[in-house]
Every structure is written in C-alpha cells, then in structure tokens.
Amino acid sequence: MNATTYTARAHTNIALIKYWGKKDEELILPMNNSLSLTLDRFYTETSVTFDEQLKDDLFLLDGSRENGNKVSKFLDIVRKKAEINIKAKVISQNHVPSTAGLASSASAYAALALAASKAAGLSLDKKELSRLARRGSGSACRSIYGGLVEWQKGTDDQTSFAYPLEMPNNFEITMVALVVNADYKKISSRAGMKRVVETSPYYPAWVQTAAKDLKNIKQAIVERDFETFGEIAEENAMKMHALNMSAHPHFNYLEPNSIKAMQIVEKLRLEGVSCYYTLDAGPNVKVICLKRDVKVIAGTLSDSFGQEKVLVAGPGPAAHLI
Amino acid sequence: MNATTYTARAHTNIALIKYWGKKDEELILPMNNSLSLTLDRFYTETSVTFDEQLKDDLFLLDGSRENGNKVSKFLDIVRKKAEINIKAKVISQNHVPSTAGLASSASAYAALALAASKAAGLSLDKKELSRLARRGSGSACRSIYGGLVEWQKGTDDQTSFAYPLEMPNNFEITMVALVVNADYKKISSRAGMKRVVETSPYYPAWVQTAAKDLKNIKQAIVERDFETFGEIAEENAMKMHALNMSAHPHFNYLEPNSIKAMQIVEKLRLEGVSCYYTLDAGPNVKVICLKRDVKVIAGTLSDSFGQEKVLVAGPGPAAHLI
Incomplete structure (x- = not known):
C-alpha cells in the first residue's frame, strides 16, 4: 500500500436541537435526534498518512504533539474497515480564532473520518462517512454535511447517521x-x-x-x-x-x-x-x-x-x- | 363589636425545599410539600381594626395607601369565618432594609392572618392560623411558625397547613x-x-x-x-x-x-x-x-x-x- 496523504476540511456545526445524552457510550448512539447548522467560518483541516515505517500512530494538533489515544482508537475503526494494520500520521489544524473557545470535536472527527478513510483506501459514501465520524464524536456525524443537518438517532451503528435538510430559498x-x-x-x-x-x-x-x-x-x-x-x-x-x-x-x-x-x-x-x-x-x-x-x-x-x-x-x- | 386594634408581627421564611406550583389556584393548595426556615431579621408588623364607621377597607403599607383588592379579598375570608360584615383598617410595615428586595408576602399574610383574626374576635389555633394565612399567600402558612417548618400540601382547605419541625441542638x-x-x-x-x-x-x-x-x-x-x-x-x-x-x-x-x-x-x-x-x-x-x-x-x-x-x-x- 502506498503511503498516500489525504487532507480533508470539515466545518463546525451549532446544534439548534441539542444532542444531550447517549443510549450507547461505545457506539455513540444518542437518546434523541438533533438538528444543526454547519458554519462557514470555523473548520478543521486534517491530513492522514498510513505509513508502514511508523511504529506508532503520531498525532500533531496545531503543530504540537498530542496524546493520541482517542485518535488511535478512532483509527482502529478505520483500519478494521479497510482490513489494514498500518500506523498513521495525523496532522490537524483548527481554523478557529485562537481565543474563540469555539473549537469543536465535531469538525475534528468529521475531517479525520474523511481523510483517514480515503488514506486507508476506502471509498465511503456520505452516509457511511457520517456513521464513521459519529464514532469519534457524536456531533461530528452532522459536520459531514453543509447547511441544515439532522442526525437520526437510529437504533444501532447502521441506522444512526446524519443527512442534510433542504435549506429554503431566502432563509438567510x-x-x-x-x-x-x-x-x-x-x-x-x-x-x-x-x-x-x-x-x-x-x-x-x-x-x-x-x-x-x-x-x-x-x-x-x-x-x-x-x-x-x-x-x-x-x-x-x-x-x-x-x-x-x-x-x-x-x-x-x-x-x-x-x-x-x-x-x-x-x-x-x-x-x-x-x-x-x-x-x-x-x-x-x-x-x-x-x-x-x-x-x-x-x-x-x-x-x-x-x-x-x-x-x-x-x-x-x-x-x-x- | 368594639373597634379593637390588634397588632401582629410575623417573620419571613426562606424555603429550602421549594413551593413551586399550585394544584388549586383559589384555595392555594400546593403540588408538593415544602420546608423552610423562618428568619429573625426580616419581618412585617400589621395592625388591624374592624370599624363600623368605615365605608371601605383601608390599607396602608409602609405609610402609603395601597390598592387593597387582595387584602380585602383576604379580609372577606376572615369576616366570613367571624360572621361579621364590617370594614377594616389595615396598617402594615415591612421591617426589611429598604434596598433588600427581600420583602415577602409570606410575613405579610402571616401577620395579617393573626392580627385580623384576633381583631375579628376569632381565637384560631396555630393550625387554623396557618390554613388562613395560606389563603393570602401560600408560603405565609409557614411563617406562622418559627425555625424549621414543613408545609404539608394536603388535599383540601382543611388538610393543607404547616407545622414546626424540631430544630436539633447545636444545629446553628x-x-x-x-x-x-x-x-x-x-x-x-x-x-x-x-x-x-x-x-x-x-x-x-x-x-x-x-x-x-x-x-x-x-x-x-x-x-x-x-x-x-x-x-x-x-x-x-x-x-x-x-x-x-x-x-x-x-x-x-x-x-x-x-x-x-x-x-x-x-x-x-x-x-x-x-x-x-x-x-x-x-x-x-x-x-x-x-x-x-x-x-x-x-x-x-x-x-x-x-x-x-x-x-x-x-x-x-x-x-x-x-
């Protein structure tokens, strides 16, 4: 497998009907459907490279090496799907004004889901990407889509994912x-x-x-x-x-x-x-x-x-x- | 009937288990039992005189004439109990630092219940006083007692009243x-x-x-x-x-x-x-x-x-x- 790097950008979202409570902690299945607006101004860019030379996963956030336990656990899901056993380098940059306190795990895991799945050789459709992003952080499943988005709580890993809602004309x-x-x-x-x-x-x-x-x-x-x-x-x-x-x-x-x-x-x-x-x-x-x-x-x-x-x-x- | 004046003092109370919601708006029956502490520092003093010379009830609060509709409605309950049909003069003074925002209808109606019932010739025991005060303002039924007080919600006018709880020694x-x-x-x-x-x-x-x-x-x-x-x-x-x-x-x-x-x-x-x-x-x-x-x-x-x-x-x- 070639050590190709993929870079994805995903935007944060603000929930208008809140996600607050899980019925499954491991799969991140929510107790209720939620609805959000993806925002143009705040986003995360993440590059992922699976590289056989690596002994461990490596995670750089905004230029600093971070404890990547959660990221590695997420990459394990991707590796299992792709049936590979290769460590990865993840470089992530939050594009949120540094004092904003608006950084979000939603944009982070949406970008990681897209970049990591591509880098692992997978071609996931949006529904599958949404399901994957959900495993990192629940609200990340909504950041796979733009505009108004609903997260259907579902009953299991297969049925819990987000989809876009039509944004009416002149509803600015x-x-x-x-x-x-x-x-x-x-x-x-x-x-x-x-x-x-x-x-x-x-x-x-x-x-x-x-x-x-x-x-x-x-x-x-x-x-x-x-x-x-x-x-x-x-x-x-x-x-x-x-x-x-x-x-x-x-x-x-x-x-x-x-x-x-x-x-x-x-x-x-x-x-x-x-x-x-x-x-x-x-x-x-x-x-x-x-x-x-x-x-x-x-x-x-x-x-x-x-x-x-x-x-x-x-x-x-x-x-x-x- | 002699136009005798009675003056009563009642203290405010602070609820530790809150009274929040009525099941009967007219009788002021609460949805749940509550518990309060009567406070030494803040109180209301109220004088009541039933006087056959009066054409209407007269209500002076802290020296100013007030719209006394609520007070008159309360006095009607007292008059009915006492089987009299005489108007009254009510003079009430709140002893709460003027900027405190801690004035309370609890001390007001507890003092009024005691002074008005006496002035009307009634001799109510504390349970009956508590029931009467409740008709003016729910939490007033607790201010009939000192220290820790429970208001039993009851199911009707007869059974909804407060009683004191024992204050343990050295529980300051x-x-x-x-x-x-x-x-x-x-x-x-x-x-x-x-x-x-x-x-x-x-x-x-x-x-x-x-x-x-x-x-x-x-x-x-x-x-x-x-x-x-x-x-x-x-x-x-x-x-x-x-x-x-x-x-x-x-x-x-x-x-x-x-x-x-x-x-x-x-x-x-x-x-x-x-x-x-x-x-x-x-x-x-x-x-x-x-x-x-x-x-x-x-x-x-x-x-x-x-x-x-x-x-x-x-x-x-x-x-x-x-």
Missing part, C-alpha cells in the same frame, strides 16, 4: 457568536451528558420534548418561519441547560456574561430585532438571526463585550477533500 | 443573603409557577423529586448532617430554577451577579467552608451556613459586592401579637 440564517470564555470547559460535554442521563429526574421528559421540538422546527424551516424557528431553538437550548442544573451533582455552563448576553438578546427582540440565543456545553452565546440583522446584533454585543469577542458565521459547506 | 443554621437586585421581579412567583405547571415538560418529575428531597432533608436534620442538608437545599433550588428555564415561554430569575455569587459559594466550598446557596423567585442569593462560618462568607461576599448588599439572619420566632 446567520450566527453571531459571543466569546464569553475561551478556557477549557469545567466539565466536558461527554461527562456532562453522561451525568445528566444517569441522575437528572427531568431526563426522560427531555427525550420527549426534544422530539417534539425537532418536529416543530422542521415544520418552521419548511414554512420559512424564522421567528418560530428561533424560538424553538432558544427554548430547546434552555431545556438542555436546565437538565444540567437538575443533575446530581448539579452543574451549569452559564457564566455571568452568558446571562448578560442573553438579556441583551431578549432586549433586542423586544425592540423588534428577530434574534434568538443558543449555548452548547460552554458559556459562549450564539445568536441566531437573519443576515439583514447581523450588523445591529454584532454592534450591540461589541458595545458591551468588545469587538474582538464577536464573530459572525453563515451556513458552511460539507466536509471535503482539499 | 444561619443565612447570609446577598442582595443582587432590589427591584420588582420581572415575573411574579404566582405567575411564574403557574406558567411552569401549565407548560414545563419537566414539571411532573419535579413533584416527585421534591418529595424525595423533602424526605432526605428531614433525615439530614434529624442526623444533624449539615453538609447533606445544604446539598439537598441547593440542588432543590437549582431544580426549581431549571423548571423556569424549561417553561414556555422560558424565563430565568438568575442575573449575572447571581451566577457570580453562586460561583463564589462553590469556590468557598472547595476551600473547605460548608456553605450552600438557594434562590427564590428572584435574583438574590441566600447562602445557608453554620453560625461559625458567617464571618468568612459575609466577608467574601462583601469584598465582591459591597458590605451594604450582605445581610445575615438566623432562625426567627413564630408569628405573635405585640
């Missing part, structure tokens, strides 16, 4: 991200959602309400009803953060400035600007809006937090080789 | 209150809990988890296990605030400085100080601790927020005539 969704804290999370999303599934008395109701939210937001997309779309996304995010507050021990990703930003968004909304917030497993606030309102929203947040903390992103493309 | 619970915002609430507790009962998908699980929390905190009181006591109170409060975030439309009493204070308490705890927070239907943070730790907790909060924002209260007495 944009995201204004506020970087509240670029530090590492107090509790990883993996550990946080595990604790919630195991201890929150509200969790069974979450699974039901997320299914309802998903159905309704898809209807809002079809109807190009941005207000309903945004309202469902905001409420779904709050219900996810409510789960964390109800866990044992309880935890909370919201920082003082997260609340301040949420209040600013609510005030803008009262003033007639269509904007809604969502937060993932961290304190950064992502404002969902239409392209026409980006300027006023980014300006208002910049006034309070500084321009360098405010980043704008639109819908991004599918993972691709470069 | 104290509260350090941080005034985050003295303004009126964005959404009243009455409206907030109603919305939660009607719309939160998590509400049925709350009712169950509150019952479990109550059982466990009572056991911790008997065992004088302050750490378990505080932990249950804090988690119960977070589960109550999580309900608000899951309502439709969602709402949140937490302000940026609430989160900041909660983080300070968590940090103190990591440093070995036994302290736990709770928040009612507002942004003010109440820290539950032992008397021995008041100085370090009040000092740390004062450093961040200013001494005038920090108030200390211990267990308070039952409602009484003065």
